[in-house]
């Protein structure tokens with residue numbers, strides 16, 4: 001069910017109070033420029049408006065409660081409690097030269113059951129609201145942190161949650177977060193109707209496709225979604241997306257030792273991405289080292305360095321663009337596939 005975001009609520013309240021249009025911008029500036037978290041401290045507003053905001057929305061702008069933070073050299077992972085007593089996680093990555101990137105959650109848990117993923121072990125508790133998703137970023141912003149780029153690679157499958165579209169509206173609204181569309185990445189296991197809607201409504205937002213095996217049978221085994229949206233159908237959809245938008249599509253591939261890191265796999269990825277058409281150079285493969293957790297159900301292991309190297313060489317030799325992602329945050333379970341909302 002769609003819930004009204006706090007930003008829409010503020011607008012409704014101002015309309016009901018017959019306030020001039022600039023009032024919304026004053027409130028947005030208080031939150032996003034002055035980083036004020038309490039409506040009562042927005043002293044530019046008449047007291048009556050502040051009271052009305054507090055009555056309807058509570059004292060604080062931020063509605064998520066941070067319950068634990070874990071920090072390592074470049075990574076800061078925050079555990080939030082949400083309504084219903086559940087937990088979600090967000091991760092801040094700090095790159096050299098000061099770039100701050102965020103990996104945020106779109107669902108509490110996840111119902112897709114990919115075998116290598118810690119979040120999948122929880123099952124789907126529920127979709128997050130647009131406020132719960134944007135508040136993960138608002139938390140960092142109110143704490144004085146810059147928001148340079150955001151990816152929906154935390155807990156959950158973003159395109160399975162319809163609230164993601166309201167979320168993107170809020171994040172790209174120049175009056176509030178004002179994030180450029182190209183600073184946002186949506187990651188998907190291949191939910192075709194969601195890819196269609198994203199291409200229509202937010203064509204400039206980056207898309208990452210979690211491939212993890214170029215072989216249909218193995219992919220279905222690792223990622224049951226492949227039975228519903230088979231690889232070839234998803235790839236055809238991405239071809240169309242690239243043709244329509246002229247944007248790159250990133251292919252995420254977690255390397256699992258002895259499972260999907262053989263030369264045959266590398267060759268099959270190259271075969272999958274070549275001879276698709278004049279747009280094929282817009283596919284870019286990101287290889288991700290596997291991270292295990294205490295709860296991941298299967299005992300997968302990270303690929304050896306020389307295996308990764310020969311995988312890369314094969315892709316390079318076939319003209320496929322490939323990057324090996326740097327590994328961040330494994331020591332605090334903040335790397336890809338490691339978020340499962342525990343607080344130990």
Ligand code: SF4
Nearest residue numbers: 110113114117120156
């Ligand atoms: S990889 Fe993504 S879609 Fe699959 S179980 Fe994990 S969170 Fe869900």
